[in-house]
Amino acid sequence: MQAIGLVLVLGGLGSVYALLYYLNKNTPKPEGCEEIESSCSGCHITSCGHHPSHNE
């Protein structure tokens, strides 16, 4: 019972995350927001996907 629950919970949440990530990546940005990432000059949070260090 516990093993089934474990697979259901982790599998379900993992699948939901993968689906949302895929949908989010494939959703076009609204007009005027295309340059939103390039407007970021970078803060101290280097783990952020927008940080300019990732584009080097």
Added chain:
Amino acid sequence: MGELLTLFLSTVLINNIILSQFLGMCPFMGVSKNRSSALGMGFAVLFVIVGSSIITYFLYHGVLVTFGLEYLQLITFILVIACFVQFTELFLKKFSPSLYKSLGIFLPLITTNCAVLAVALENITKKYTIVETLVNSVGVSVGFMLVLYIFSTIRERLDMNTKTPKAFLGNPLALITAGLMALAFGGLAGLI
């Protein structure tokens, strides 16, 4: 009602998530260079903390407890927060471009904000009811936003000061300011 007000005030002023628990320091130092960014980050955190707290509350009591999987709370809460951030970004892209424009840049940062996870875990470990969970999460978020905004206004003024010694410019002065702010907020401990 009185207990809820006490909980709210204590989370905003006395047990402030940044100044007394030292959580969420990354955005506190990183996104406090100007007021508009600080306010944008504050609102994004408010939205994600309240939303993820409600979802994690029902997930824990409805699913994890039912299956006897309480030990999985950490990994499931991280997944829930990551899903919630992805969903929020997707929703804003599709239905509210103006809000996406102002918050969009801060949304990916929230996944790595430990304050969000801390609130979700605290709600469970302290055995809060759903109303207390809601009040606690709103209080923590308002406290986060308040401190971030105050700190950004101070940093803006400090950056204009030409008399600051070179060795203190930037992060050293910001950290000293944060320490003084923590002391000032510590003075509110006798309020409740």
